[in-house]
Amino acid sequence: MIVVACGLLLLVLLVYVFYPERHVEAQRQKTRLEYLHERKDVLYENLRDLNFEYRAGKFVQDDYAAQQADLENEAAEVMAEIELLEAQPTR
Amino acid sequence: MPTFGSFALLLSLALCAYTLLAGIVALRQLATGAQGQISPERLAETARRSGIASFVATTAAAFALVWAAFNNDFSVAYILHHSNRALPGAYKFAALWSGQEGSLLLWAWLLSCYGFVLRLRHKVDVKLTAYASTILAGIQVFFLLLLNFAAPPFSLVGGAVPQDGFGLNPLLQYPEMVIHPPMLYLGYVGFAVPFAFALGALMMRYPGEKWIHITRRWTMITWLFLTCGIFLGAHWAYSVLGWGGYWGWDPVENASLMPWLTGTAFLHSVMMQEKRGMMKTWNVWLIFSTFMLAIFGTLLTRSGLVSSVHAFAQSSIGSWFWGFLIVVLSVCLFTFIMNRDHLKAENKLESLVSRESSFLFNNLVLLAACFTVLWGTLFPVLSEYVQGNKVTVSGPFYNRVAVPIGIFLLFLTGIGPLLAWRSASFKSIRKNFILPCIAWFVTAVVLISCGVHPWDIFTTNEQGSFYAFWAISIGAMVVTAISAEFLRGAGVIARHTGQNIFAAIVQLTRRNTRRYGGYIVHFGVVVIFIGISGQAFNRQVTQELDFKQSVSIGPYRVECASYSQDSNPNYDTEYALLDVYRGDKKVTQLAPEQRFYTASQQPQTMVANHSTLAWDLYVIYAGKNPDTGRPIIKIFLNPLVAWIWIGVGIIVFGTGVALFPNMTAAFAASRSRAAAPSTAIVQGGD
Numbered sequence: 001m002i003v004v005a006c007g008l009l010l011l012v013l014l015v016y017v018f019y020p021e022r023h024v025e026a027q028r029q030k031t032r033l034e035y036l037h038e039r040k041d042v043l044y045e046n047l048r049d050l051n052f053e054y055r056a057g058k059f060v061q062d063d064y065a066a067q068q069a070d071l072e073n074e075a076a077e078v079m080a081e082i083e084l085l086e087a088q089p090t091r
Numbered sequence: 092m093p094t095f096g097s098f099a100l101l102l103s104l105a106l107c108a109y110t111l112l113a114g115i116v117a118l119r120q121l122a123t124g125a126q127g128q129i130s131p132e133r134l135a136e137t138a139r140r141s142g143i144a145s146f147v148a149t150t151a152a153a154f155a156l157v158w159a160a161f162n163n164d165f166s167v168a169y170i171l172h173h174s175n176r177a178l179p180g181a182y183k184f185a186a187l188w189s190g191q192e193g194s195l196l197l198w199a200w201l202l203s204c205y206g207f208v209l210r211l212r213h214k215v216d217v218k219l220t221a222y223a224s225t226i227l228a229g230i231q232v233f234f235l236l237l238l239n240f241a242a243p244p245f246s247l248v249g250g251a252v253p254q255d256g257f258g259l260n261p262l263l264q265y266p267e268m269v270i271h272p273p274m275l276y277l278g279y280v281g282f283a284v285p286f287a288f289a290l291g292a293l294m295m296r297y298p299g300e301k302w303i304h305i306t307r308r309w310t311m312i313t314w315l316f317l318t319c320g321i322f323l324g325a326h327w328a329y330s331v332l333g334w335g336g337y338w339g340w341d342p343v344e345n346a347s348l349m350p351w352l353t354g355t356a357f358l359h360s361v362m363m364q365e366k367r368g369m370m371k372t373w374n375v376w377l378i379f380s381t382f383m384l385a386i387f388g389t390l391l392t393r394s395g396l397v398s399s400v401h402a403f404a405q406s407s408i409g410s411w412f413w414g415f416l417i418v419v420l421s422v423c424l425f426t427f428i429m430n431r432d433h434l435k436a437e438n439k440l441e442s443l444v445s446r447e448s449s450f451l452f453n454n455l456v457l458l459a460a461c462f463t464v465l466w467g468t469l470f471p472v473l474s475e476y477v478q479g480n481k482v483t484v485s486g487p488f489y490n491r492v493a494v495p496i497g498i499f500l501l502f503l504t505g506i507g508p509l510l511a512w513r514s515a516s517f518k519s520i521r522k523n524f525i526l527p528c529i530a531w532f533v534t535a536v537v538l539i540s541c542g543v544h545p546w547d548i549f550t551t552n553e554q555g556s557f558y559a560f561w562a563i564s565i566g567a568m569v570v571t572a573i574s575a576e577f578l579r580g581a582g583v584i585a586r587h588t589g590q591n592i593f594a595a596i597v598q599l600t601r602r603n604t605r606r607y608g609g610y611i612v613h614f615g616v617v618v619i620f621i622g623i624s625g626q627a628f629n630r631q632v633t634q635e636l637d638f639k640q641s642v643s644i645g646p647y648r649v650e651c652a653s654y655s656q657d658s659n660p661n662y663d664t665e666y667a668l669l670d671v672y673r674g675d676k677k678v679t680q681l682a683p684e685q686r687f688y689t690a691s692q693q694p695q696t697m698v699a700n701h702s703t704l705a706w707d708l709y710v711i712y713a714g715k716n717p718d719t720g721r722p723i724i725k726i727f728l729n730p731l732v733a734w735i736w737i738g739v740g741i742i743v744f745g746t747g748v749a750l751f752p753n754m755t756a757a758f759a760a761s762r763s764r765a766a767a768p769s770t771a772i773v774q775g776g777d
Contacts, residue, residue, distance in 0.1 A: 006098040009151060013106065013144040017137055024132045025217040035298040042300075046366055046512070056579035059511055060518040067513055 033085045036078055043075040093167050093245040096155030100196075100245070103148035103203070104235035106141045107228050113138035114225030121218075122295075135221050139210050142224050145231060146207035153200045156193060156244055160186045165256050168246045169193055175256035175690040177660040181269050182259050188272045189263050191393060191408070192244035197273065198389070199234040201280040205309075206231060209284060215305055222291025223284070230283050233415050241408050258690025261662075265331050271323035275347055278317025279385040282350060284309045285357075286382035289375050293426050296433045300368065303361050307605075308750060314358055315746040317351050322739045333696035333711045335631060335727040337735070340489045345468040346388030349461050353381040356457040359450050366512065368437030369447065372427075373454070375434060379423045384461075386416055391468070442514030449507035456503060460496045463489070490554065498561050501620055504613050505569035508576055523575075530571035535564040555627025562624040566617040573610045573617075580607075601754040608749025615741030618734050625706070625731025633725045635716050636667070645728040647708055648672040652680065654722045662686040662695075667712055667722045671701055683712035683724070706730040 050071065054064040117135035120127060127134070156169070160183045165171040173186040173193065188194040206227045213220040238244065262268075285306040292302040324344065329337035338344060357377040363369045394409025427434075440447055467484040474482035509523040538560055539545075545560040547553040581595035590598065600607040634642045641650035654667040666684035670677055681699035688695060701708040709727040716723055 002092075002094050005095055009099065009148065010102060013102065013147060017106070017109075017140045017144050021133070021136055024130075024136045025214065026132060028218065029295075030216075030218075030298050030301075032298065038299045038301055042366065050512075052580070052583065053511075055583045057582075058509075058519070058523060058579060060516060060522065063511055063514075063516050063519050067511065070513060 033082065036082045036085070040075065040078050040082065043071060043078060047071050047075070092155045092158050092162075092164060093247060096152045096159070096245045097243065099148045099151035099155060100235065100238050100243075103145045103152065103199075104232065104239050106145040106148060107231040107235055110138045110142040110145065110228035111225060111232055113141065114221060114228060118221060118225060118295075138228075139213060139221070139224055142206050142210045142228055142231075145228075146203040149196075149200045149203040149235075152238075152244075153187065153196055156196060157184060157187055159245075160184070163256070165254075166247055166252045167244075168248050169244045171248055171253060171256045173256070173259055175258040177690070178256075178259055178264075179661070181266075182264055185263065185269045185272075186259055188276070189259055189268075192238070192242045192246075194272065194276070195234060195238055195242050195408075196244050197276055198280060199231065199238055201273075201276055202227070202231055202234060202283060205281060205284050209287075216301070218295065219288065219291055219297060219302055219305070222295055223287040226287040226290050227283060230287070233411075237408060237411055241411055256690065258688060261686065261688045261691060261693045261695035262331060264661075264688070264695070265327060267323050267327040267330070271320060271327055274316050274323055275320030278313055278315075278320050279347075279350065279388060281309065281313025281316055282354060282378070282382045282385050284313070285378050289378045290423065290426060293375060293430050293433065296430055300365050303365050303374075307361075310354070310358060310361075311746055311750055314351070314354050315743065317347065317354065318742060318746075319739070321347050321351060322736070326736065329709075329732070330698055330700065331696070333698050335629070335709055335711075335725075335729065336626075337732070340467065340484075340486050342468045343388075343392050345464045346391040349464055349468075350381045350384040350388060352457045352461040352464070353377055353384055356454040356461075357381055360454050363447055363450050367447065369440070370451075371434040371436060372431070375427065377454070383416060383419055383423075386412060386419065390416070444510065444520065445514045446507060446510045446512045449503055449510050453500065453503045453507060456496055456500045460493055460500070463492045463496065467492075490558075494554075494558050497620070498558065498565060501562065501569060501617065502565050504616060505565065505572045508610065509572055523572075526575055527568040527572040531564050531568040534567035535560070538563060559624035559627040562620045566621050569617050570614060573614050576610055577607065598754075600748060601751075604751045604753055605749050608745050608747070608751070611745030611748055612742050613745075615738045615743075615745055618738030618741055620738075622731045622734030622736075622738055625729065625734070628730045630728045631726065633713065633723065635719065635721045636669075636724050637719075637721045641672075642724070642726065644708075644726050645706065646673050647678075647728070649681075649708075649710070649724070649726060651722070651724070660689070662688045664697075665712065665715065665722075666697075667724060669699070669710060669724065671708060681708070681710050683710045685712045685714060702733050704733050707732045 047068070050059075050064065050067055053059060059067075113134050116127070117131040117138060119125070120131035120134070156167075158164075159167045159170050160174050161180070163170070163174070163176050169190055169192050170186065173190045174183055178186070186193065188197045206224065209220065209227065210224050213224070288302050288306045288309075291297075321344075324347065325337040328339065328344075332339075357374060360370050360374050360377060364371055364374050390409060390412035394412065440451070442448065467488055470484045471481045474480065505527060506524075509520075509527070511519060543556050543560050543563075545557045548557040577596055577599065578592070580599045581592050584590060584598050585592055585595040588595070588598075630644060632642055632644050636642065636649075636651040638651055638653065641648050643649075648671070650670045650672065652668040652670045654665075656663065656665045658664065664684045664686045666682050669681045669683070671679045671681060679701050681701060683699040684697040686695045686697060687693075696711055696713075699710045699712075701710075707727070707729040709729055711725040711727075713723040713725045715721065
């Protein structure tokens, strides 16, 4: 009985592991463009955060303006690089 | 069943070894572009499936051990030593983790569970998950090697099989012990997942911080399990060990605290990496250290390196763990050195007065606390090695060093959210700090007028009042800061949607569950600190009580109604029935007892506790006076203890909120449009 149980466990698991799969997920490296889009999303989220905190009265005008300018500059740089990469012909 | 269990463990080892080796080959081929007989993607897929299959095999092994416990199979040495026929069912189940071999099996099984979920969810990022899965398989291989060759749980008893087992350690026969170790292990083991992702991301030079986003929930859940495990352990110690306290700075308690401290630091500092691309090296080493400390904690409990009420018997597996730690550290160091240029920060710290610097301070303080605990835990071992005699480090050392660190940490908890990212001007600081400072001042005045005098530390060397004063007053400051955060945010939503403030608070929390869930967790931490500060005002009395005799402590009078003895198949017991009066009104009856377990021939104190929000009336039956035959009753009046457990409940709730996904922008927009025509700010929101 125990031998049958052990054999059955072995068989089922081996079949599961080595049964040929038709569709295998490709493992591809994340591109610079994908990274930049992620970065853009983060910067937009930071801007939304800043905007909300300012409306909530957490920062004075000067702090808000300085931080907004920094974030917008960073976002502009990212957007420029995205446009540059998207304009390049895909191989 | 033992044969089946042993076979399942061996099979699991083979499957994990395949996951590791095939994973390495496939990832190597993908990195170099080399091709074998089968494509690297197919090879990686079989490795992934093998990892999933190892979960089934390890589950089968764990099931075999539980089956043996429930069927009183005393031919298995582990069951013989950790169970007996009269043991209640729940404790038979708990026998799985009550000994060295069983608890290692639980480690391996939980690791395989985490691996199972990780490998099922591989589509979130196929390549990164393949790296993480391979690293996790390496950790699994180590534990399965231990289980198959160093600490096999299915070893058979030589000679005739005894009719009954030796029973479970009486200290473990308590309801919390059915849940505390699995919780703690879920925490320890769970840190393997963010560790595997961090190491994998570094190995593959993963661009961006998405790996943090992928592991965020894993880390939070793991942290929550470890938190619950630590506090369940504290509650168990409070209820079972019978010394009136919940934390004794025992080496094994410390072992669980260290990864918790670095894990907490990691949870905070990754936010800087996500938001600003900073502290990448720091974060990677924090999670590496957290995992290594979890392994080190396991080593402390099992090697006999330190003596503790919680430790397993001394064994030779310590050398296995040392070897594993050296391998892990070497792999981490090698990977870091080869890829350190990938961890270059995208931004610099611009000001010392900013959210970033508060996170940095928070991290430094948490690490200082971790180092203090590590130093105190290892000092007896080091002193014995250097001087030849063991110098034990006890509570006073930790109270002098760790408690001030904890209070400073509480202070940072309050000020961090009030500071802006990048830099905060004096005007902003003044604006945000006025209310919390007023709260601190008012609370300080109230405490002093109630007789809590922090200056007593200079005249009577009384530290308790000093620490309680600062913990409670800073706690009030933090609560005010958190409340202000909620009210400010809710005010914006209320103005734009017309909702009442409570509905607005709910909506605010749902929009940014991570941030506001985090604030709720901070609130829970404050409540815990307030509960702990009650310790400064503990009182105790020990008295022999005859029938109808009574003793007074605080507002209570405890009267002995009777004392007797009883017996059942599992244990013999002596107990006293004590009526508790407040004024003339009887509030409850307590029955502290002392048990003597038949199978293990060990005594055990069962504490009786009347817990209220103000204090715990904690009563111990300390045995009978052999001359008079009367029971000796020890009574503690411990203020505010209940708030510690309430604080943990708040932390669980807060973490649950933080784990919940944010309300989607689209959903929020539709709700806002329905509520009000002009909602641009709220949609942009947080």
